[in-house]
Amino acid sequence: MLRCLRVLPARVTRNFSRWCSNYVARMRFINRLKEDEGACLTALESGDVFLYHTLAPLLRKTQQGVFQLPLLPFKDLEGILNRLGKDGSMVKDSVLITCTEQNRALFCLDVGELDQQAVEKECGGNFVDLRKAFFTLRGEEAPLVARGQALLRWHQGNGFCSASGKPTTRNQAGSQRVCHSNGLVYYPKMSPVIITLVSDGKRCLLARQASFPRGMFSALAGFCDMGETLEETLRREVAEEVGLEVVSVRYSGSQHWPFPQSSFMVACHATVSPGNTQVDVDHEELEEARWFTLEEIRAALKLRTPPRNPRDQPPTIWVPPSYAIAHKLIREWVDDQEHPYDGK
Ligand SMILES: NC(=O)C1=CN([C@@H]2O[C@H](COP(=O)(O)OP(=O)(O)OC[C@H]3O[C@@H](n4cnc5c(N)ncnc54)[C@H](O)[C@@H]3O)[C@@H](O)[C@H]2O)C=CC1
Numbered sequence: 001m002l003r004c005l006r007v008l009p010a011r012v013t014r015n016f017s018r019w020c021s022n023y024v025a026r027m028r029f030i031n032r033l034k035e036d037e038g039a040c041l042t043a044l045e046s047g048d049v050f051l052y053h054t055l056a057p058l059l060r061k062t063q064q065g066v067f068q069l070p071l072l073p074f075k076d077l078e079g080i081l082n083r084l085g086k087d088g089s090m091v092k093d094s095v096l097i098t099c100t101e102q103n104r105a106l107f108c109l110d111v112g113e114l115d116q117q118a119v120e121k122e123c124g125g126n127f128v129d130l131r132k133a134f135f136t137l138r139g140e141e142a143p144l145v146a147r148g149q150a151l152l153r154w155h156q157g158n159g160f161c162s163a164s165g166k167p168t169t170r171n172q173a174g175s176q177r178v179c180h181s182n183g184l185v186y187y188p189k190m191s192p193v194i195i196t197l198v199s200d201g202k203r204c205l206l207a208r209q210a211s212f213p214r215g216m217f218s219a220l221a222g223f224c225d226m227g228e229t230l231e232e233t234l235r236r237e238v239a240e241e242v243g244l245e246v247v248s249v250r251y252s253g254s255q256h257w258p259f260p261q262s263s264f265m266v267a268c269h270a271t272v273s274p275g276n277t278q279v280d281v282d283h284e285e286l287e288e289a290r291w292f293t294l295e296e297i298r299a300a301l302k303l304r305t306p307p308r309n310p311r312d313q314p315p316t317i318w319v320p321p322s323y324a325i326a327h328k329l330i331r332e333w334v335d336d337q338e339h340p341y342d343g344k
């Protein structure tokens with residue numbers, strides 16, 4: 001980032017430092033809310049809450065036909081709960097998600113114990129499956145619903161201490177749970193996953209699991225084993241799933257992936273040597289894996305995803321849509337092929 005800043009005009013760097021100091025203040029504020037019960041409650045009372053019903057987020061369709069995540073001010077939500085015959089103090093069960101750039105704390109709450117249709121009517125929206133919400137929402141809202149569901153799911157599944165069997169209690173922010181009988185503290189869990197696009201210099205390797213939608217191919221992925229480095233996971237997964245030995249690894253980026261549960265996806269490019277490209281697929285894990293040329297990948301990237309006509313014969317090859325980190329890896333690979341790094 002600093003290297004980029006050197007070549008930016010002064011106006012841009014001034015704006016960046018203003019944004020940066022606001023960012024630092026926000027991050028410190030969020031951190032304080034996790035530690036300070038009173039401050040967190042005050043932030044909730046002046047903040048906004050978005051809703052889930054049995055882990056399905058509430059969305060609202062605007063007159064322009066765009067789906068949005070409705071944010072309900074604390075007082076409004078208290079009123080809605082009272083009208084539905086519930087004690088409004090239930091809002092205090094909300095879990096802290098983030099703080100907006102306008103410095104409003106943002107929380108989420110699962111109202112699964114209320115009648116779904118009654119809440120929908122009161123709030124003017126619909127509870128939809130997370131997968132649909134994640135694929136429909138725009139910009140920043142998709143990661144927010146994913147994060148909210150992951151935290152709520154974690155709370156719902158960690159109400160008891162696995163050592164004592166006694167109930168655990170959460171802090172106001174919902175960033176941890178404690179067993180008071182033995183002092184054990186539990187934090188939300190994610191499973192680290194490596195996802196990698198393997199290249200032989202001219203082609204890239206994509207695979208499909210039997211559970212993927214018809215025609216969809218993606219990068220190779222696998223969960224980290226206990227004690228492994230990411231590089232070790234990557235080399236092992238590629239060896240296990242397609243029988244190839246990786247010779248180099250380059251980090252690309254990361255993404256929280258909410259399906260089927262919370263995974264922390266770390267995306268990397270990998271290469272095998274051009275003399276070692278014979279694919280040997282583990283059919284327990286993958287239905288198919290094969291090398292694709294640049295032309296085939298360009299054609300797949302041009303398709304609308306998922307395609308309108310998935311029953312076509314023969315099936316069209318398509319790749320995950322733009323919000324999936326696999327898509328970013330594939331686009332980067334195409335860029336690298338079209339504009340190879342010359343080392344300068
Ligand atoms: N965005 C994308 O394009 C893709 C995303 N993925 C995601 O990557 C993740 C891992 O991919 P897979 O190929 O399924 O992994 P994988 O190749 O490690 O195989 C899955 C198996 O690993 C075992 N396993 C080990 N640790 C596990 C854990 N913490 N949770 C669940 N199973 C565990 C289970 O036996 C499971 O059947 C999944 O969350 C999947 O949704 C996978 C492929 C493409």
Ligand SMILES: [Mg+2]
Pocket residue numbers: 220221222241285
């Ligand atoms: Mg796998």
